[in-house]
Amino acid sequence: MRMTSTVVGALACQLDSYLTTFDTTVVSCRAVQVAAPATATKSGKKGKTGGAKEAEAPAVAPTVSAATEYELELQDTILFPEGGGQPSDHGIIATDSGSLPVLAIRRAVLTALHKVATPLAPETKVTLTVDWKRRFDHMQQHSGQHLISAILDTMEIPTLAWNLGEKVSYVEIARKLSDAEVQIVEDRCNDVIRQGVDIWVEVPDKDLVKKDKLPDDYDAERGILRVVHIGNLDSNPCCGTHLKNTKEMNAISLLHQVPIRGTNSRLYFLIGDRVRAYTKELHALTRSLNAKLSCQTEEIEPKISRLETQLKETVKREKQWTTEVAQTEATRVRAELTERKKSLVYRAELTGLDYFNLFMNELGKLEPGAGVIVMASGAPKTAGALVVIGDAADVVAGNIRDAGIISTLKGGGKGAKWQGKVALWEKGEPEALTAFFETL
CATH class of the missing domain: 3.10.310.40 (Diaminopimelate Epimerase; Chain A, domain 1)
Structure with missing residues (x-):
């Protein structure tokens, strides 16, 4: 009897987002062709020390070679496939003969497929290890986005889309917030974080779940529909990995806004460990500017303004x-x-x-x-x-x-x-x- 895999929605990483290692079995393995980047070459010329120069040869036509990668279907997985605005996890698949880095995980309808560089035969026993630092960061950002959107909902400002970036993330909303509104949202979010509100996942009756936010290719009838709750503040369908409590977010910092698509606005944010990393990065930059400009931090802006004025005058004189x-x-x-x-x-x-x-x-x-x-x-x-x-x-x-x-x-x-x-x-x-x- 052919083994089957756990459907996306009931994966081990979705039932317990804190699992870091997991034993499972390969169900299937298929090869996929990946086109390598096109490269163009041309004959070079000898340098001054290499004798007489050669006539330049015409460029050789770009060559493209296809590489083979493999997609593994496993009985179950703790490696989250990309979805719901959340990037896929990184991790390792270990066997008795060695370890394979997981290049990406994608969802094919209800199946999680793990891309690797080397094939593994069906029924091979494997151990998965998740890149926990990346996973926990994604959990902080994703749960934090739910919290930000929940606070915005109380102000009748719906979230239209969101993006989890490598350093900074954003929510897209229907209008730009005033500076006062941004401060209100940030303060309310951090109040909830300090309160330590529980976050949990429920699998209710499918008829009670709004299906308008489900991906078009997700089989709602055979799949698992999950609802993520933040206390009594928010309930939203979501497939992602989440924290257990708002305290684990540590802090939320709302940054700046960028207009997009008419009146829409992207509100950028940092959550959790990213706030600390960003603070260190800005501090290092500030210290560098202090040294380069020979001034204290509070003097940076007026000094740059003076330098801008001097530069304009210099450019004007140079033109003359x-x-x-x-x-x-x-x-x-x-x-x-x-x-x-x-x-x-x-x-x-x-x-x-x-x-x-x-x-x-x-x-x-x-x-x-x-x-x-x-x-x-x-x-x-x-x-x-x-x-x-x-x-x-x-x-x-x-x-x-x-x-x-x-x-x-x-x-x-x-x-x-x-x-x-x-x-x-x-x-x-x-x-x-x-x-x-x-x-x-």
Whole structure:
């Protein structure tokens, strides 16, 4: 007779969320194909010490190889499958021959499937161990979300959705709360935590459970419908793992709100051990700012405001000076074009195109026959740019590229303008460009 598995809703982790180890048996194992990320490769170029440079080969088409993973159905499990807004547990499946990390657990209608990298034969005896730190964190966040939503319900503000994030979670509500309302919700939640209200799970008659919040693919007739209670304050259908008492939440901290979908708002929160971790993280950040800004904590905000003002003034002055430099350079280039029909503008301290755009604006339109201008930015071991404008600019740029003096140059254009990027200037390449320019 074929073994069967416990349905989701009556799993060991749902009957007792505090179990950390559990003995069970493999019911079935099936292979699943997982596509590996596509990768693209191309032939490289030899460096300066590797001899002559090779011509660049075309990129090789992306290759995709499928990896095989396996989904285990167990007689029962203490590893919670993702559902109800709660991520799946992490854990280990141990056998007499070794241990397998569980990559994920998902619910397939009423069956919990454990994804692993190595197959296990049906009827294999295994021992499960849950990542308790992660599990307890999820219990704190999920039970805490029920509490937050229950308090919001008393204010006639229903919870529309929620998300359990890796560091911060949120509830989505129909409107933004005022700062005073946020404080009221937080205070009431922490009052309930201090009271130590019991949390328990009931499996009532199915006809008494609202089924509008059940997943579309959950078989309500064959499945188990659970209702999570927080004292007399809240009763809600839920499949997740939960605490036994609100005291285990330790504390709830409501953070900030973000508008979404019209008038809706996401209210972010921290619960339990995350509050302590967040406090330590903020304290370390504050201490770092104290050191970097050479000030006390209460002085950080005014000091940053002063620095912002100084930065704006510095940027304004830099723009003025840069404009003056561009005007002076434009005058020099016009003279060179009159004399030589060509001019080189090289700025080692820059990497982008902002200055060149400003310079070209100051220079004005080049008439046919005026000559050609080569502009380059960047220094060895940094990125940069190359812009060529004027007579036969595309031909000049093509000659520079074909000469191979800028190994990482890529770009394009036609006629009177060619523009490209230099991924990395190699040693000696700026000088080589200057020398090549003189041969034009």
